[in-house]
Amino acid sequence: MAGQREFVVRFAGEGGQGVVTAAEFVARAATTVGYHALTFATFPSQILGGPTWTQARVSREPVKSPGDAVDILVAFNDYAYAEHQGDVRDGGVILLDPSVSPDASDKGRRTIAIPFDELAKQTGESRAANMVVMGALSKLINMPVGYFKEFVSTRFAGRDAVIEANHKALDLGLAQVAGESAIMDLGEPNRPDYPQSFIKGNDALSLGALAAGLNFYIGYPISPATPVLLYMERNLVGEGKFAYQASSEIEAIAALLGAGFAGRKAMTATSGPGFTLMGEGIGLGWMTEIPCVIIDVQRGGPATGLPTKTEQSDLLTALSPAHGDSSVPVIAAGTVEECFYAGVWAINWAERYQGPVIILSEHSLAERAQNIRKPDLAQVKGESRSVYTGSNGYLRYEGLEASPMPIPGGPGAYIANGSEHDGYGDTTHLGSRHIQMTHRRFSKLELLHDGPYESRNTDASVALVPWGGSKGSAEEAYDLLVADGIDVAWYYTMFLNPLPPALLKELRSKDLVLVPELNYLGQFASVLRSKSVKAEAITQYTGLPFKAHELAERVKEQLAARTTPKAKKVVQA
């Protein structure tokens, strides 16, 4: 593609063939020299093996989504070739293991067989097959092989034999495609002038919460949230810190509330099935007014569903995880960078309004490795709850506003009671008291109206309003629509409950609000409709993210359907 300044490379094969680490390697190497990159991974939920693929998108400009078409496919077996070759664009390249038989009728793409494993063995490091691939890749994308060599030298510093073997593998791979032309000119890297981090969504979430003062973590392993547990168990260690694996999600949520009650900034992370199990406990947190944060890294549902695929189908559950009248705050991260700030905001909101806060992430963000603007810790302000310091005889639940919270060990003993209660926390089922306490619990949400939102071209009567991890694809689709001269507004916020009031007011003024979301029901669109916004969903439930071009086309279809008068239905007698 002439003038193309970016590429997508996909690696497909069996788990254990180095497929999982290949895309991350490309992204790391490319971002180290100043390009922008992000990865996408999907693999089966099993110990080893199974069909696995990952891809990296590399560009001179910041990257927002995994990318639409594949420029280079690396297929390690027949199945991978058959499954993925259709996604490779015309003019693209397919690198194959010689054991794979390509489709002889394929004229549009170049197919190059390279004996990855055999060449790796020649280097004396049989695990260097990936470096053979990288060597060939460097030629095809016109990126000097020296970049990769430099990265290998830094990564394996001090291990000269490994460096030597990997450098040799890069050269062997390069030699295999010596006569081939590059498919594009990526151009010189365009290094951003700000400090950067190369990080995955789950790690960014963890760090954001830690930056806001998190000091208690408990969780149960579940894909794709487990990395948060592992990160905390390694790093939330030492004086005054606690990270621990629970025996179930039910235990995790109950212990979370116990810790919040005892004065800790406490968090857990789970995914759909575990999140459902936590429902009753989250209701108890709402009722007893205990600060805590619950992350739901969404996967395909319901039940066991699609554990290693991406979906945005837990929104309605997140808004109402428990039985009874409640409205739990929900913050949905849309990018890896936003994962960090979602962690900060969630801790702060929980401390401020004294209750549970939900963070929604999703598989595609959790596993996405990306270069982001490094968060400036000097700008991060961690809030802490107002703690009661008076004398005993305090009525913790009196009044209609958030009130100072007594902490065990200090003054103001009370009972955190899941039954409806009086000011002290003793059980009362009087109607008048239930009314008062219900008002108290809901009125505290007004403390959470400070979430910011993005807006562009606000005069347009039609708006595109994505949420969560569909943000990146939607932003690219939006740019395509604008380039096509279509008059459409853009709104976006992480803060789904409570919605920023000014945003809601603007959305209510639109003739049509289009919500791209990865679920069948059109969940956010239905939430917006319940708030008097004329919203319609653009849905997808394939387990994969939106492709920007497809999304742009679907927006156009919706707009066309709206302006074309519908043919009257002919009723036959």
Add this chain to the structure above:
Amino acid sequence: MRDYMVQYETPMANNVVVAGIGCSGNLVHLLEGEQPFGFHGIHGRALPIALGVKMGNPDLNVVVVAGDGDFLSIGMEHIAPQAARNLNITAVIMDNGVYGLTKGQASPTTAAEHVTSSTPFGKMEAPVNPLDLYLTLGVSYVASGYSSKPRELAKYILDGMDHPGFSIVHVASPCTTYNDNYEQLKGNVSKGIEPTAWAIPEDHDPSDITRARALVQDGGVPLGIVYQNKERPSLDSRIAGLAGREKNTDVASLLNSFDL
């Protein structure tokens, strides 16, 4: 709890009572005098709430109060993990062999063939032997008391709070409305009823697990300290022992490790 405060010179505010749902859980609202902190949560989850409270602040004295329905039916799954961790709390289990609050359904400790509102043709399940269960799961302090003998009971509870690990004081606590078995426990000579409760012999060595297992299988309700293992480290002492093992875990260093 009051005795514990005196013994350890700790303020009442350092005590937290975590209550289950059921008649027993209401205890948290019925304490007289200076009040401890209380957490009256959801059915079956008193133990995991206590896990969070204790590990949130290991200086607190945490006591769970729950009944046989809450603790041994819906909450059964939580006993084993706390026993394995040796969570340093005390659970006082009031066993009345029935669901009293919901008006008389069978519980795990209701006798087989017993007719209750939910077992109109007699209970079909074998009753659980709670003391045997606790020993099997590895609870490091197990005592058995009786609500009619409050002085002994108070001693076991104080002992349990003193014990450096997971302690359970199981209390035969008849429900006078739905399952009044005082007569069976105490016996009644005039009616020829042999008492089911019996005192554990004074020469019993609570550190002897083999003898403890035999005791709880001798039938009836043995009263006294069944078992105590003071050697196993508790979870909070294990966590405290990690101090110094951590690497550089301040947030700035953690963030810098992702630098490009």
